[in-house]
Amino acid sequence: MTDRSYATVNPCIMCQPIGSVMAFKGIESSMVLLHGSQGCSTYMRLHLAHHFREPVDIGSSSLSEKGAVYGGSENLKKGLKNLILRYDPKVIGISTTCLAETIGDDIGRIIAEFREEEDIASDRIIIPVSTPSYEDSHNSGYIKAVEAIVKEFTSQESGSHIFNNKLNVVLSENISPEDTRELRRILSDTISPDSFILLPDISETFDAPMTGELQKIFPGGTSHSDIADMKNSAAMIGLGITSANRAVSYLEHAFDIPSQELPLPIGLEYTDRFVAALSMIAGTDIPEAYQKERGRLIDAMVDAHKYVYGTKVAIYGDPDNVLGLLSLALENGMHPILVVASGKSPGFAEYAMERVRQVKPDCDVTVLEDVDFDAFNDAVKKAKPEMLIGNSNGKYIAKEMGIPLVRVGFPIHDRVGAQRILSLGYLGAMNMLDRITNTILEAQEEKLAAKLSQPDRYASPDWLKFHPAEA
Numbered sequence: 001m002t003d004r005s006y007a008t009v010n011p012c013i014m015c016q017p018i019g020s021v022m023a024f025k026g027i028e029s030s031m032v033l034l035h036g037s038q039g040c041s042t043y044m045r046l047h048l049a050h051h052f053r054e055p056v057d058i059g060s061s062s063l064s065e066k067g068a069v070y071g072g073s074e075n076l077k078k079g080l081k082n083l084i085l086r087y088d089p090k091v092i093g094i095s096t097t098c099l100a101e102t103i104g105d106d107i108g109r110i111i112a113e114f115r116e117e118e119d120i121a122s123d124r125i126i127i128p129v130s131t132p133s134y135e136d137s138h139n140s141g142y143i144k145a146v147e148a149i150v151k152e153f154t155s156q157e158s159g160s161h162i163f164n165n166k167l168n169v170v171l172s173e174n175i176s177p178e179d180t181r182e183l184r185r186i187l188s189d190t191i192s193p194d195s196f197i198l199l200p201d202i203s204e205t206f207d208a209p210m211t212g213e214l215q216k217i218f219p220g221g222t223s224h225s226d227i228a229d230m231k232n233s234a235a236m237i238g239l240g241i242t243s244a245n246r247a248v249s250y251l252e253h254a255f256d257i258p259s260q261e262l263p264l265p266i267g268l269e270y271t272d273r274f275v276a277a278l279s280m281i282a283g284t285d286i287p288e289a290y291q292k293e294r295g296r297l298i299d300a301m302v303d304a305h306k307y308v309y310g311t312k313v314a315i316y317g318d319p320d321n322v323l324g325l326l327s328l329a330l331e332n333g334m335h336p337i338l339v340v341a342s343g344k345s346p347g348f349a350e351y352a353m354e355r356v357r358q359v360k361p362d363c364d365v366t367v368l369e370d371v372d373f374d375a376f377n378d379a380v381k382k383a384k385p386e387m388l389i390g391n392s393n394g395k396y397i398a399k400e401m402g403i404p405l406v407r408v409g410f411p412i413h414d415r416v417g418a419q420r421i422l423s424l425g426y427l428g429a430m431n432m433l434d435r436i437t438n439t440i441l442e443a444q445e446e447k448l449a450a451k452l453s454q455p456d457r458y459a460s461p462d463w464l465k466f467h468p469a470e471a
C-alpha cells in the first residue's frame with residue numbers, strides 16, 4: 001500500500017484457493033470443489049482459462065445467504081455428490097474460500113459424514129485444504145495444497161513401504177506447462193526417466209493436446225501411486241527457496257528422507273546448481289548434451305551482451321520466479337533497479353540481495369514485497385526502468401511510462417501462449433534472453449524511427465545512444 005491508501009488497491013497477488021487449484025491440477029484424475037459462493041469459482045475458472053487457454057472446471061458448493069447463516073454442510077455435500085456424478089474424479093480437493101472460513105465450517109466432519117451417508121468407496125480420496133483468502137496469497141495456497149496431497153497419500157497404511165531409490169522433486173511455486181516439460185526432460189536425461197517423482201506435474205493437464213474427444217478431466221498429472229511412493233524415496237529436492245516447502249519438510253521429518261532446497265533453475269547459475277545437484281545424486285557426469293546447451297547459452301550471452309548491458313529493468317511477479325529472473329538479468333549485465341515479489345515470503349528479500357551482492361554489488365536495487373499495484377506503479381515511476389519483466393498486470397504502467405514489457409509468469413491473460421513460455425534450464429535462459437534482447441532492439445528501433453521522422457532532429461546524435469529510454 002502507498003501512504004495515501006487505506007486499503008489494498010489492485011493487489012499483485014491472487015487468493016489462496018486459486019493456488020490450491022493449480023496444485024491439484026498437477027495430480028492425476030483430480031478435481032477441486034471450492035466451498036464458498038459461486039463467484040469465487042467463476043473468477044478462478046475464468047482467470048485460469050485465460051492464462052492456460054484450456055477449459056478449467058472447478059466445482060462450487062454455491063453457498064448463499066442461508067448457508068452463510070446456518071452453515072454450508074448441506075451445500076458442500078450436494079456439491080460433492082454432483083461432482084462425483086458428473087466427473088468421477090478419483091481425488092477431490094476441497095478448498096475453502098473467505099466465506100467458508102469466516103463461518104467456520106468443520107470440513108473434516110462434513111467429509112466424514114458425507115462418506116458415511118453416501119457410502120463413498122475408500123479409494124475415492126477427498127482432501128480438504130484450508131485456504132482463507134484474507135491472508136497470504138495464491139503461492140501459499142499452492143504450498144498448502146501440495147502438503148495436504150502428500151500427507152494424504154503417504155500417511156495411508158496401505159501401499160508399498162519398499163525403498164525405491166528415487167528422487168522426489170517438489171515444487172513450491174507454480175511454473176508453466178512448458179517449464180514442467182523442460183524439468184521432466186532434464187530429470188529424465190540426468191537421473192533417468194523412472195528414477196524421479198515430480199509433484200505437481202501440470203505438463204499435460206493445463207496444456208492438453210486436442211484429440212477431438214471431450215475430456216472432462218484431462219489425463220496426466222503425477223500419478224497416485226507415485227505420490228504414495230514418495231515416502232520410499234532416497235532423496236528430495238524442493239524447487240523454490242523463498243518460502244518454506246511444507247511437503248518437503250513433512251516428508252523429511254516423517255520418513256527421514258534427506259532433502260535440499262534449490263532455487264528454480266532460471267538463468268545460468270541456478271541451472272548450473274540444479275544440474276550439478278542432479279549429477280551428484282545420480283553419481284554420473286553431466287550429460288554431454290547439457291554441457292553443449294550450457295555452451296550455447298554462454299554464446300548467446302556473449303551475443304546479447306552489447307544490447308542488454310546496463311539496461312535498467314524492473315522485475316515483478318511470484319517470488320521464486322522473480323528471484324530466477326533477477327539472477328538471469330544480473331548475469332547478463334542488466335541493471336535490475338526494482339525487484340518486486342507479489343506476496344510476502346520469508347526469504348525473498350534476503351535471497352534477492354544476496355544474489356545482487358554476488359554478481360553486481362554496486363547495483364542500486366530496490367526490493368519490495370507484499371505491495372499492491374498502486375505502490376508498484378509509484379515505485380516504477382520513481383525508479384524509471386527502461387523495461388518491465390513480469391506478468392500482464394504491469395501493462396498499464398508500462399504503457400503509461402512508454403516502456404516495453406516482457407511477459408512471463410502468472411497471470412498472462414492478454415496474450416496467447418502463456419502455457420508455452422519456457423524460462424527454466426539452459427534452453428529457458430536462452431529463450432528469455434532472446435526475448436529480452438529482441439524487445440530492447442525493437443524498442444530502440446521504434447524510438448529511432450520516431451526521431452528520424454522529425455526533420456529537425458534528423459542529424460541529432462541522440463539516436464546514437466544505446467538504451468531505449470535514452471534514445
Ligand code: SF4
Pocket residue numbers: 015016017036039040043096097098099133134
Ligand atoms: S478472495 Fe475470497 S471471496 Fe474473493 S475469490 Fe478469493 S476466496 Fe472468493
